[in-house]
Amino acid sequence: MKYRNVGTIEFIVEPDGTTYFMEMNTRVQVEHPVTEAVTGFDIIKEQIKLAAGFPLEYKQGSIKPRGHSIECRINAEDPEKFIPSPGKITLFYQPGGPGVRVDTAAYCGGVVPSQYDSLIAKLIVFGKTRDDALATMRRALDEFVIEGIKTTIPFHKRVLNHQDFIKGEFTTGFIEKMNGAEEAKEAEKESPE
Numbered sequence: 001m002k003y004r005n006v007g008t009i010e011f012i013v014e015p016d017g018t019t020y021f022m023e024m025n026t027r028v029q030v031e032h033p034v035t036e037a038v039t040g041f042d043i044i045k046e047q048i049k050l051a052a053g054f055p056l057e058y059k060q061g062s063i064k065p066r067g068h069s070i071e072c073r074i075n076a077e078d079p080e081k082f083i084p085s086p087g088k089i090t091l092f093y094q095p096g097g098p099g100v101r102v103d104t105a106a107y108c109g110g111v112v113p114s115q116y117d118s119l120i121a122k123l124i125v126f127g128k129t130r131d132d133a134l135a136t137m138r139r140a141l142d143e144f145v146i147e148g149i150k151t152t153i154p155f156h157k158r159v160l161n162h163q164d165f166i167k168g169e170f171t172t173g174f175i176e177k178m179n180g181a182e183e184a185k186e187a188e189k190e191s192p193e
Contacts, residue, residue: 006047008032012172030073030122033101037069037126067126068133072141072156074104074121076112079155086114090148095140099126099133112149120151130168134160 008029010022032043041063050056076085092108104121106112112120123140127133141157162178164170 004050006043006050030119031071033103033122033124034069034071037101037124038065038067039063040066067128068130069124069126070133070137071125072123072137073119073152074123074144074146074156075118075152076116076120076149077118077152078150079152082152084114084116084118085150086112086116087149088112089146091145092147093143093145094121095123095143097140099136100140101125106146120146123156134166 003026005026007027008025008031010025012020012022014020028043028047035041036043041058046056076087077083078085089106089108089110089112092106092110094102094104096102101124102121103124106120121144123137123144125133125136125140127136138157138160141153141160144153146153159165159175159178164174164178
């Protein structure tokens with residue numbers, strides 16, 4: 001193919017280990033910080049060096065993933081209906097500490113226009129184990145404060161506290177299943193006895 005760049009290849013893996021190729025993107029995607037966290041390689045730096053004509057300094061076999069990383073996309077959207085929530089950010093406080101990374105250009109006083117990509121921040125955490133990463137992400141989401149617009153932070157909190165997600169037992173239909181179960185609970189509460 002004569003492709004010489006840093007890109008992304010996506011797969012779906014079945015419970016039995018069967019792997020299906022989905023697509024190759026000739027660029028890095030918004031999830032690249034997860035790969036950076038578990039490999040220790042700065043992918044964007046490597047992409048720039050490669051574009052400048054320098055060779056890659058390592059081979060695939062030298063990459064040894066370690067630990068666990070999770071990324072939450074913080075979008076300017078209603079966390080229930082997922083419709084855009086443009087407006088002025090009146091308070092912006094991002095989490096920090098060991099194992100926490102925030103990629104954003106948002107700030108207090110910044111305006112999210114109606115013609116925009118709803119992604120306003122990426123919250124990435126790293127831990128030695130999946131349980132460590134889950135605990136760090138829960139703490140980071142609790143510390144992340146954005147006011148003036150609605151965000152997907154409450155949605156991410158629901159996902160990270162759902163038992164199927166905690167156990168690692170989820171599929172591409174997880175969100176529909178989670179939302180259906182929550183709707184059933186609400187309907188049960190509202191029904192007369």
